[in-house]
Amino acid sequence: MEITECEDYLEAIINNSVEDVTPDSLKILADALNKDISEIEGGLKALCDEDFIRIDRDGAYPRIKLTHAGRKLGECTIKKHLVLESFFTEILGMDSHSASKEACVLEHGASPETIKRLHNYIKESGLKHRMHTRNPDGGHFSHGFSHRHGGSRDDDTGDIGRNLSEFNEDDAVKILFTDGGSRRTDRLCDMGLIPGETVTIKRKLSNGAMVVAIKSSEVGISPEIARLVYVEKV
């Protein structure tokens, strides 16, 4: 059996906590792997041969036990999957279903080094919009903000996505995420500017202050707030 297929099997076994070979669990694996039940039985056997799992046939149903190598490979694949998926959803703004499908294909080819770097990258850019969410006083808030506000904004935003201030009057945009400080984003959330929501820019002044229409009301925001809202055009 190809190693990529093994990885898919192990991933499905761990994700679904499959511990024995019952008709139910075979069905679960078949659904997860998009295969026939008959194929699954063969597949499990092949995994046994590759020494990724052991099958004990003592009880009423045969029990599946992951070997050390099997568990390691499976968990590694799952991690790759998660990292890729979150990259697709958060940084690229894909919807979660197609992100997961895409991750399923790419996870087999990506080297651990690539995944590690990607993970660090997501963590860093993710940090920017999650920072001080646990810290209502805005402890590291000023840091994040002044960095963005004072410096040229292209150095750290250009690669994450486009922010609201880059769009013009009458553009309709979908919010991907909001950045910078719980206090700011709290108020935006309460007004209805949450990820996934579509807003229309009603008015934009030369300095970037804008009025956006959201949920049958209109909200005026300062340019520095508009820069915290990352969006994509719909």
Added chain:
Amino acid sequence: MDDEIRDESVSERSEKSDTLKLALIGNLNVGKSLIFNSLTGIGVEISNFPGTTVGMYTGSLVHKDKHYEIIDFPGVYSLDGVNEEETEVRKFLLEKKADRLIAVLDSAHLERNLYLLLQVAEFQIPTVVILNMTDEAEKQGLVIDGDRLAEILGCPVLKTAAIDGMNIDRIIPLAESEAKTISAVTHYDDHVEAALRSFSKVNGSDRLSGLLALEGLLPDSDLSETAGVIAAEIEDKHRMSVHQILAANRHNEAKRIRGLIEKDGKFKPARNFDRLLTRTSTGVPIMTVILLTTLICVFIIGSFLEELIVELFETFLIQPMYALSLPPLLENVVYSLLIAVEAGLGIAFPYVFVFYILISVLEDTGYMTRAAFLADRAMHNIGMHGQALIPMVLGFGCNVPAIMAIRQFSERERIIASFLITMVPCSARTVIIAGIVFTFVGLFAALSIYLIVFILIILTGIVLTKVTPGDQFGMILEMVPMRHPRAKQTLTRAWLRMKEFLFIAMPLLLVSSVVLGILQFFGIIAAFQDLFEGFMYSALGLPDYASTSLLFGILRKEMAFETLAILSGTANLGSVMSAAQLYVFAIVSVLFVPCVSTIAVLYRQMGLKISLAVCCYTLSLGFVTGIILNALFNIF
């Protein structure tokens, strides 16, 4: 002994159950204050949440021999925010200080209002839901099924139009007998729900405290540590803050409920007018014209009414008082009191109230938020944002309510605003400029004083922007829908503002006036005058009695003018002082230390350090400007 204790607790309880505490809760601009005023009438107290500066109105009423206390919370958008108002309302609800909640919703903006309501529901307090502004929703062609909403929420729902008084009389009976805790529950994200289940299993905590703990809003509970760890995990998984996750869930639920009860209207009002107001090219001229017209109107109506009031006082109170020939000390005290009341009313009704009415018209039409939006850019240059326009404009009426209106800003913005608002020429200062400079020097001289003050405000703002620590907190301001102003609502709003002036600024005025009167009686004022005589003359070129007048100016700005007239012995100031002297005097007293009421409010809102700094700054600014001008006048 035991019996005694039991008796006490029983009587306490019965007293408590006698007065039912009702609290009005809702978003901003949903007509809450109007409902509050219709329910309570004029007898309203302004109190603070204990230990804070967040104001709330309380009033009481008797309905069918039962006593009710009604609390009007400040308008909030959510209950899990961290700003002062949201925090205080949340605390109040957590301590179960209200027996019933009256949740006021704007029918025309149901979804965002339901968002707050879903949060209110979690506090498990018997609630009546008011669908207000039904008239406006109807105009927009929205059809809302109130019965269906009642079914979904599990609590009574009442449709009202506060502006026409529709169904307002049914609120109290409904709250009394039928209020129920809302049974609708928002289901959150699986991870959040799992965390809540584990909290209730391990710590036995309820849903609400679990949610608040996850958001880090219950710092002292046993939950906080576990919740912090779990929240961090959830945030890691979702790459969103817990608040964002909950907000998204609540918004979705609100949207779902709205879908069930509302049939969307076909008719949407055209907004061409709105487009003119928020565009820079047309909006800025419109804003300038509107604000200037407002100030000029206040000025004209105000000076006319003030004269009337002053005359009435002189004829009917002050002269008869002198005719009584009281003992000197008492006479002095009574005189100080009377003159304080006179000046208070002389400023309060003609200038401040007229100003508040005009401003309320601007607010009720929804214009103020447009102006604030337009001003955002300019305000950034002086360290604030568009929202700060409203308190700054209010400052033209009286600095006291203006300073009270800055509490929703960040610390940094509050510090900057404290300085700038106290420099805004309020009604009393307008009286000085009008009475001294306009009358004896000329119109352009009077306008030039405004110009100098504005330039100084801008310069101060620019400097403060550079030196004040802390974060700038940008504008997120709901644009209030454009409406036709209605007299009832406008007057209600103006009257509520006016009360802040009457109940907070006036008492301080009376007390300080009496103190100053007594000081004068014992010759302390004269000693003070001697002390500063040299300085006043050499640096400012002003006669010695000017220092006394300035001192009275701390009490109330316009008293500087009145005292000057009294001390110089003539109302025709032009005959005893030169134009340059009058001009210098006016500008010094306009800039010089804020009045005592403003200082008191500053102290309460911002603490000793900031209020001292403001006083010292304005004092030196006043003198330095005066010295420079005096020097300039001497050269030319």
